[in-house]
Structures are given as structure tokens and as C-alpha cells.
Amino acid sequence: MSDKLRPGADDDTSSARRPVTLQDVAKAAGVSVATVSFVANDRRDVRVADATRARVQRVIDDLGYRPNVMAQTLQHGRSRFIGLVADAIATTPFAGQIIHGAQDEAWKHGYVLLIANTEGDTEAEREAIAMMLEHRVHGVLYSTWFHRAAELPAGLRQADVVMVNCFSPTQEARGVVPDERQGGRTATEALIASGHRRIAFINATTPAPAQTGRLQGYQDALAAAGIDFDPSLVRYAFSDQEGGYDAAGEVLETDATAVFCYNDRMAMGLYDRLRERGLSIPQDMAVVGFDNQEVIAAHLRPPLSTVGLPHYELGAAGVRVLLGLEAPDDDGMTIVACPPFLRDSIVPPALS
Amino acid sequence: MSDKLRPGADDDTSSARRPVTLQDVAKAAGVSVATVSFVANDRRDVRVADATRARVQRVIDDLGYRPNVMAQTLQHGRSRFIGLVADAIATTPFAGQIIHGAQDEAWKHGYVLLIANTEGDTEAEREAIAMMLEHRVHGVLYSTWFHRAAELPAGLRQADVVMVNCFSPTQEARGVVPDERQGGRTATEALIASGHRRIAFINATTPAPAQTGRLQGYQDALAAAGIDFDPSLVRYAFSDQEGGYDAAGEVLETDATAVFCYNDRMAMGLYDRLRERGLSIPQDMAVVGFDNQEVIAAHLRPPLSTVGLPHYELGAAGVRVLLGLEAPDDDGMTIVACPPFLRDSIVPPALS
The missing domain is CATH 1.10.260.40 (lambda repressor-like DNA-binding domains)
Incomplete structure (x- = not known):
């Protein structure tokens, strides 16, 4: 050795x-x-x-020889650190892209990210925030793995904070969030453009901005196309494969020719159910998901059309807002668009 | 506002x-x-x-008031930072658990992780390492998203380094890696324990320690059970769903009653092919995967038995080795076991 x-x-x-x-x-x-x-x-x-x-x-x-940046921080009062407190970078493949976007943007402006993953534990969060303040961070991004309302931890009230993928209902801090409503509209429009008019929506049972926003977007798209909203085409299920599988049974009892699923995991369960019934996608049923969870969406048979959550962009925009390089809207919020990813689960308009 | x-x-x-x-x-x-x-x-x-x-x-x-840790660092020469240079925390759901394990272990001993994601870009890597050295890190974990040989960047030769999920063929630094061979043996043993003797292995075409190690483990398990190794039962394919789907066609031309797949993504493609042929899992074909990629393995129909890559533990062990709390083997390596996750894709021995 x-x-x-x-x-x-x-x-x-x-x-x-x-x-x-x-x-x-x-x-x-x-x-x-x-x-x-x-x-x-x-x-x-x-x-x-x-x-x-x-x-x-x-x-x-x-x-x-390298200049000692710590000594420089002592002189200037604030470090070149930006803190990122996340509830779960580990348990979801999503949050990684928030970190990636924040890191790229921070580096571009000469800052370094200090990252803490708290798994939602209050004590770990308190320690993480104390650590960041001790390191004289320039500011802090407070981030959640799914888009939701969140209470700003007491320790962050004395810091310059931007909430990423979450927001304070009492406007305690600026926030950067995805445009769930536009995303739902984009997903539904893809199906309408392909000629479908009886479009089911399998929504999640868990209350969240995604649940209400995507439903609004679905209704927006129908209204814009002159299609009456039919509440019987909206079903609710737990937001995983098993939930999608179960709800698929209900959808098959309607006259829907297309389904917009709340997320790609539910679409994966729907695929299983359709296959069991001997139905083909997209010929017998067109499907669009949400999330663009690549390991699923890009590799289902057929590959799934979906709408992406802009996690990378959320992280990058969070840093820009924190550094004053981008101004939020008047309500302190920055809304980031959800882009479509069209694959083979929708019949192209030319063929429909 | x-x-x-x-x-x-x-x-x-x-x-x-x-x-x-x-x-x-x-x-x-x-x-x-x-x-x-x-x-x-x-x-x-x-x-x-x-x-x-x-x-x-x-x-x-x-x-x-908070004590200024930067001032303390100036006094003591080294900071309470541990650097983590990763090639891709963002593009894979795996690396997140390496970070999580490293963070938990670092915090336990009063250290904070400085994380840099380089996406394999040499320039970004150089900058990340410079940043860490400027912050007087106690040491650095150099991590890759899949287990492989790696060359230690020149900038890290002057630092205290532990490689995580990778290793230096020239023993430039200590390394912590998963036990691919034991993992392959564990996967194959689960099928043997269920009564199978004609067991196919769909391996990856990409050369990697996982490719050779899992094949050795597969052979170890067969030998231990007195089953002759039949090279015609080993197939090679690209390590994603499409690869698994294609190789499944070849496996179905053999008399195999069970398949060990190189990873869960390939098993997902195999599931699709078996379903198309009207075959049931595990009655017509028992299946075991590798990775325990939860979003797939836990939610296939039926849920997939698999072997997990110990990413959390790799990160935690990396910190322990760096801090001198755990001694590596004589060759500088620490080998971490890959645990089985038994679900419903193997007939339980009692039923077989």
C-alpha cells in the first residue's frame, strides 16, 4: 500500500x-x-x-498560492456564498436540477452554493440555517421538492431570502414557482390539437398548487377551444403508478378518447391498465403526462408526451432574483413556464 | 407589495x-x-x-450574535468544510443519495459539505477544486455518478482526497465503491433460492466494474449451487428499457425460467416484452433487477425484486474514511455491500 x-x-x-x-x-x-x-x-x-x-x-x-477568500470575507462582511436550504435533494430526482440551475447561475456571478438538505426535519433546518449565517452567506434560497406553500423558518427572517418552488402565503419573502396553470393548458392543448374533444383529466387527490393550477389550465384550454367542461371526465387518484392504474379503470367507463395525467408516474400506471385491456396508445387512447420524469416518460412504450417542470430554471431564476439581476412581479413572485415534450403517445394532428 | x-x-x-x-x-x-x-x-x-x-x-x-467561523478558520488553518466534487448530481437520481449520506455523516462530526456539480466538464471541475482549496477545505470527496475508474484531477493532488463510487487504477487516492460482485451473487441467489436453475443474465454492453463484477457474482452463485455456467444464457444489451426489451426477445428463445437484469430499467423493458407475449411474471418468468431505482422497481406490475446500490452508505463511508474514523482495506479501498430488495417478481421458494 x-x-x-x-x-x-x-x-x-x-x-x-x-x-x-x-x-x-x-x-x-x-x-x-x-x-x-x-x-x-x-x-x-x-x-x-x-x-x-x-x-x-x-x-x-x-x-x-491561492488568495484566502475567508480573509476577504472578514474584510467585506459578506461572503461569496449563497445558501440553499432544501427539504429533500436526496429522495427525489427533481431537486437535483434546482441545485444544478442555482449552482450554474451562482458560479456565473462569482458565487458558490452552500447546500443543506434537511429532509424536512426542523432541527436539521435550524442547524443548516445557523451554519449558513455563520458563514456570512450573501443570501439564502429556501427550496422544497414539490411546489407548495411554506412557512419561512424563523432563522431566515434576518437573512435575504428567495423561496424556490415554494412561496409564503403571507408574502414573507420573494418566491420563484412553476406556472402550473399554463402547464395544464399546454398539456390539454396538445391533445386538442390532435383532434380530441372528449379529454379526461386524472388529477391528484393531494391538495397542492399543481392540483388546482393544472385543473384550471385544463379548463382554460377546453374553453379556448369551445369544448364544454364535463366534470365527469375529471377523476382523482393518489399520484403514483397504482393511482393511475386504478383511475384508468374509471376513465375507460367514459367516452374519453384522450387522457391528461397529473404526472408521468400515473401515466405509467395508466399504460399498464390499457395494455391489460388490449388497448393501444395512441390509437385507442391518447395520453399526455406531466413532470417529464425522463427515466419514465422517455422510455415507456410508446414514449410519453408530457410537460416538464422547469426545475433547472427555477434554481437559476432564484439566484438571479436574490442577486437583484431579475425583478419579480409586483407580488414578489416570479413565475416560470412549463415546456411541452412531445413524444409518441398522442396521434400527430396530421394522422388524427 | x-x-x-x-x-x-x-x-x-x-x-x-x-x-x-x-x-x-x-x-x-x-x-x-x-x-x-x-x-x-x-x-x-x-x-x-x-x-x-x-x-x-x-x-x-x-x-x-453568531461566532464567525471564518475567523476561526483563519486561526486554525483548515475550515470545517469538506468538499464534494461530483460529475453529475443533477442528471441522475442516484448521486443525490451520495450527497445525503456524506452530508449526514459530515454534520455528525461538525463538518459542512461544500458541493460542486461539474457535469464532467474539465474547466468546471478545475474551478470547483480551486474554490474548495480557497475555502481551506479539510478534505475532498471526488465522486462519480456511476461506479468507474477515474483519474484524479491534478488540482486535487495537493488535497486530502477520498474517491467515492470511483477509484484510481494507479492508487492515487483511497476509494469507496459498491460490491458489484456480491450484488450479482445476491441477485442470482434469490432466483436459485426460488428453485430456478436455468437463469439468464442480461448484461450491459458498456464496459464498467458493474458489468464484470455482476457477471462474476452471477457465476459465483451458480457455482455455489452446483449449476453449470452456460454462456448462451448471458446476453448483452444497452442498459436502458429499450435494451432490456430487445434482449428479452433473445432470452425467450432459450429455456430460461428466470432472468437477472443488469439494472431496473432493462427489467422494465423486459416486462413490456413479456406482457406483449402474454407471459406472466413471476409464473412464466421470474425477474430480478439491480439498482433499486425506486420510481421504477417499487411500481412495476408486479413490483420488481432487485439489489440496491448503497449510495447513501458510499457517501457516509467516504466522509468517515476522510476523517480517519474508518480504515480502508490494505489496497486503500472500502467495499460497501449491495442489499437485496425482495418484491413480487420472484416466486417465493414455498410456492415454486
């Missing part, structure tokens, strides 16, 4: 791993600490001979 | 949001800065009158 792999090797080499300081560079380059600082910080307003500047830069590169 | 929601409100209130300092507390409590420091850091070795201690603590609570 090589020495560097040995447990405890860290202790033996701690001096080698001690961060390189301004003093180290100054000594090696034979100049003053101030000169190294001027070169390291690219201060062009200070006169340093070109040859000296080049020599110092070479030593900086050789020794691997 | 309330004032706190107004863009730019941040600027107006920056003085109110200035972090509370030791000086602020000292002034409000009418004591010295040193006394506040003693109370804030709970220094019991220093004599502070109980009444004074209580008064200072009350002011600390009232003003919301």
Missing part, C-alpha cells in the same frame, strides 16, 4: 499540505508581501516592474 | 443585516469583548460571574 493511501498519512504530511501563504511567495520571489498581494490581486493601479510581476506570478503558479 | 419583497430592499437594509459582532454584544452588555468571547465560546476555564454570564448570554440571544 502506498504511503499516501495509509490512514493517518494526512497527519504526517500536514506541513506539506499547509496552505501556501503570501509570506511563502514573498520569500521565494525575494519581494515584499505587499508586492505579492498586488500581483496576486492583479492591481494594475500599483506600479510593479514587469519583470518582478512575471517572477512573482511564476512563484505563485509554482507554489500553488 | 410589502417593502421586504421589493427588489433592492437588500441595499436599504444592509446595515440592519450587518452581522452582529463581538463588539456589538460587548457594548450592549456593558462588558469587555474578551468577556463576550469567553461566554460565547462557553469557556468554563475562565472566571466570569454567573450574573454577567447570564446577562451576556441574553444579549447574545437578543441580538442574534
